[in-house]
Amino acid sequence: MAVNIIEWDEEAAVGCPLNGPCKDGREVFETSDLEETESEKSAPALMADSINASDVDYDKSRELFENEILENISSDFSGRTDRFQDAQMTSSSCRETKPQKLARIRRELEEIELLDESSEDGGTDTVPLKKLLDQLDSKAKSEATNIKKLLCGSDETQKLVELPKLNLELGLARRLAALENQVSRLELVLGSSGYSSQKSITTTMDELYRQIKLIRNNDKLLNDFGSKLESISANYEKTLIARKASRDSSLQKQIVTDLISSETKVSELYDSFSVLKRYKDTVPQITTRMKTLNSLHMELGGCVNTVKTVDSSVKWIADQNEKWQKMLLDMDEKLESIEKRSEANKQEVTNWLTHIESQLEEMS
Structure with missing residues (x-):
């Protein structure tokens, strides 16, 4: 449908309502200028402050996400809506194992070889590194094989397996x-x-x-069993006592004394009494002689101590005498040296005076 644009004036406003048909049947629409000014064209596009447009370092991001592990904590997957806010995720660093490290080094060496093939200049010599990597890989595999053999019970491997930080005995x-x-x-x-x-x-x-x-109600069998058990226990105790007596002399003497009867002990007392009766006159004299010998021994001990004290005093005096002799000899040597020095000084002074007198005589 063709639409005619007319000028908006008071007459049109009076005759035609806004966005409605006029008196003559024509429709009137309101328009606005859509042309952009030069300032709007030249204005740069503004970005929101919440957007981080900084460049991302790919290597750092890769290293971060390779060594970090996200762990789900207190999450509920039952569909309950009241537990959604309790769901948490924590990050923790993971240590690279030895096989992972060897695989990563091998992958990086392959990347270096691909870069060398694509570059025009001379590439890097990675053959020694590959040999070293193969040696490390074979060593790790041999250690794992030895561990498996030890766990399986093989006698061919050594009993002690030494790993970098692990000992298995x-x-x-x-x-x-x-x-x-x-x-x-x-x-x-x-x-x-x-x-x-x-x-x-x-x-x-x-x-x-x-x-x-x-069989506890069988009294005869139980009595026989008890008697046999008592005899076995007695024999066992005797055996233990005999073993202890063979190693302990005091216990052996006690056993011997226990085996002696009381009648034997009484007869031994009677024999001893008869012997004492025979020597009743000489025993007091022997006792007096022993006391005298004891007092004499004590006096001799005092004399020995006195002699030792005198001997130590004489030794001390002799040491002091030697020290004095040495001191006197040192003093004699010092006096002789002083006399020699004084004589030399005297001779020097005499020569000096003679020289002065001769000079005075020449001057006169």
């Missing part, structure tokens, strides 16, 4: 396994010979307890 585990085998064999030996199945000591003791409980 498997000899103790093998020793424990051998001890367990010995315990199982002992349980088989201690168990009843009629049973072929392997039973532990606890099971065997439980069976014995039940058997004894069943």
Whole structure:
């Protein structure tokens, strides 16, 4: 439909309402200028302050996201809306393992080779680095193989495996396994010979307890068993005492004295009394002589101490005499040296005076 644009004036305003038909049936529309000015064209586009338009370093971002791990904490996936706000994500750094590090070095070497092939100038010699990388890789694989052999129980490998920061000692585990085998064999030996199945000591003791409980009403059998048990216990105690007496002399003497009867002791007392009765006149004299010898011994001890004191004093005086002799000799040497120096000084003064007198005589 063709639309005629007319001028807006008072008559049109009176005759035609806004955005409505006029009296003559024509429609009137309001227009505005859409032409842009030069200032609007030249104005630069403004950016929001919340937008970070800084350049991103690709290498730093790659290194950051390679060594960081995002871990989900307290998240609920049941669909409950009241727990959405509790969901958290934490980041933690992960350490690169040895195989990962070797793989990364190999990948970087391959990238360097590709760059050298694409560049025109001479490339980098990566052959020694590749050889070193192969050696490290083979060493890591051999260590892993040795660990597997040790865990499988192979005797060809060494018992102690040395890793960069790890020591595995498997000899103790093998020793424990051998001890367990010995315990199982002992349980088989201690168990009843009629049973072929392997039973532990606890099971065997439980069976014995039940058997004894069943026969406890048999008084005759229990009396025989008690007498045998007492005899075995007595023999065992005697054996223990004999073993201790063979190593301890005091215990052996005590056992011997316990074996002597009281009648023997009384007879020994009577024999001793008869001997004392025979020597009743000489015993006081022997006692007096012993006392005299004791006093004499004490006096001799005092004399010996006095002699030792005098001897030490004489030695001290002799040492002091030697020191004085040495001091006097030193003084004599010093006096002789002083006399020699004074004589030389005297001779020098005499010569000087003679020289002066001769000069005075010549002047006169």
